[in-house]
Amino acid sequence: MLMRAKTFTESGRRAQIVKAAIEVIAEVGFAKASFTRIAKHAGLSSTGMISYHFAGKDDLLAACVAEIEEVTGAFMGPRIDAAEGHVAQLRAYVESNVALVGEHPAAVRALIDIVKNGAAQSAAVNGRLALVEEHFRAGQAAGVFGPFDARTAALALMTGLDAVVATAAAAPPDPTELARLGRELAGLYVRATAPDPEGDPA
Amino acid sequence: MLMRAKTFTESGRRAQIVKAAIEVIAEVGFAKASFTRIAKHAGLSSTGMISYHFAGKDDLLAACVAEIEEVTGAFMGPRIDAAEGHVAQLRAYVESNVALVGEHPAAVRALIDIVKNGAAQSAAVNGRLALVEEHFRAGQAAGVFGPFDARTAALALMTGLDAVVATAAAAPPDPTELARLGRELAGLYVRATAPDPEGDPA
Amino acid sequence: MLMRAKTFTESGRRAQIVKAAIEVIAEVGFAKASFTRIAKHAGLSSTGMISYHFAGKDDLLAACVAEIEEVTGAFMGPRIDAAEGHVAQLRAYVESNVALVGEHPAAVRALIDIVKNGAAQSAAVNGRLALVEEHFRAGQAAGVFGPFDARTAALALMTGLDAVVATAAAAPPDPTELARLGRELAGLYVRATAPDPEGDPA
Amino acid sequence: MLMRAKTFTESGRRAQIVKAAIEVIAEVGFAKASFTRIAKHAGLSSTGMISYHFAGKDDLLAACVAEIEEVTGAFMGPRIDAAEGHVAQLRAYVESNVALVGEHPAAVRALIDIVKNGAAQSAAVNGRLALVEEHFRAGQAAGVFGPFDARTAALALMTGLDAVVATAAAAPPDPTELARLGRELAGLYVRATAPDPEGDPA
């Protein structure tokens, strides 16, 4: 207990509360995730406890997002990095995101619910979109993606991905089915972003 | 509850309240759309009025969804019907949905907010998905769509469409830009659902 | 109950709550006059009731001040008007204010407590000071008051008056003693504001 | 509670906390001076520290009052003692109290705020009143003060003095203006307490 790095989510209680909050959000949705419910889920006797450890609801939310992204990044990052080329990485992104459902269903559901409600305007959420958008632009420059509007595509495809993932997370299927779902969606997205085939020879 | 004389949106008062509710939801979001706020917006002196005309919040919500879909259908329906072929209809669907933002921004924003919050799991929402899914299957049978998973594609693409529309509705651009956005997104989706090009000539 | 003028403090419930609030403030002080306590004192089952009738604590407070000033004005006004000359009016002001304790002890205590805590920055409080200050200036112009700093004197004397009144209100003495107290204080103030006696004959 | 080794303000830590408390009370007012705020202002990591050193909020408050009175006494005492005669001492009391604002504005504001809220009914406050009352009686016996009610005058005048001082302390003016204010108020009080001039020669 002593000589602990005391990182961001640390202090034991904070971590416990964050964990409970994520699970509650995943269960009942962000809108109904009250301090009371979270405290009860965490086995705390009062909501004062939460207010003691977090500056407010926004603060708790931010901590949840940070925690989820850490977990998410740890899972998806290596898988994406292992892929070579913009197309393969897009595929890896989609597939690993879907696969994540099998590992951390609560985290996935919670994050999506938070994002949906626009509760976390932080760099976190916008960052993801910007990253994908940039990835699209880079791929377009490299000639492996078509000349679509990168920003619009990023928004549409990532949100669609979220929806599929959220649906899957609601009742996590077995890994095999999950993998199929990932490949399926990745294929859809790869086709959507591919260069127009007919344009070349003509 | 018994002897509902009028039609669907019936009674004038109901219509007035529904209209106010839609505008309030579009303005402040579903989560903050309380009876009090809606009553004030509608020029009613108390919330009792609302409770009197609607069985509960869910009922009001359902009425809003119904109203929005009527408006939506009236706008998109003819445009979709005018298109020939599954691909052209998909394109018409996407483009007219985006164009709708220019006509009924409040309705569009409200509906998406309601859907996001999962408040209306009713036939309404699922119905749209089922319809699109069926459209995909039909197109696949006709050979104009590829062999993708129709259900997953419907979910991903429609949700992505919602996100783009919601973003646009937040600050409605001029019709020209809106049209471009529609074509852009439609192109993305047409490509995503197209048959695999390499397989054909060989 | 019908065809009632519906003035400011009206609606029955509002008046009831204001009355309770004044009594509670008089009893336990402004700082401890919570909605809970006021509701209990008023025989209401919940604090929501208060929030329903008043926009917030400030609103309730303003209503209390308005009510108190109406009562106060009705008592003091005629007595002050009946006096002739600036000095006599000052005396009437002080004496009637002290006498008021015998009539509305709760109102007096509550108002002073509210003023002390600076909770009501409204015209109400500042208005009184400004009025007295103006009265002093007019008397000075008429030659019946000395050349003191009108603003400072108004502040010091009125606050001193409040303190005496508050003390008396804490345990209202009989009218005779109250009258003596009023005359006593009035004498003090009349002397304080009198022209310098030595300057005259010389 | 037993065997308090040090003196009154003892222990360094106590002094530090008292200093912080006084500043906080002067800044945000007594009502909002929570342990949390005081601890933060004092650079302490938790409020437990305060509870450890003081039996309760009342205890801390008493310590603040004591500290302020020590400071106040050190400033006003010599100035009052330097004056000769009851009238001159009254004048010295008022003037030095007003002048104190220029030296210790925080202490002055804090004390007045504490007194206003009646938080310290302790010997401290009543003591001051009793002292002044006694001074009046002595002066009356010596024939330099008029035959007014000593208790009432002490209450009214001292409270008025507090109000003037508090107002000045809110935005401390330059020493010159402060001195003028002191003389002004002292003159008012000297007149108020003077023997009736008309009665003598006639």
Add this chain to the structure above:
DNA sequence: CATGAATGAGTCTTCATTCAT
């Protein structure tokens, strides 16, 4: 001596719903 996490009652406010009129 000192810490700081924990407590639980307390703050005001908002909410959807009910009910007598």
Add this chain to the structure above:
DNA sequence: TATGAATGAAGACTCATTCAT
């Protein structure tokens, strides 16, 4: 039909105090 006052639970948040370490 319509009204609007009443309800009471729930909302986030603050507070002074306690206690094991």
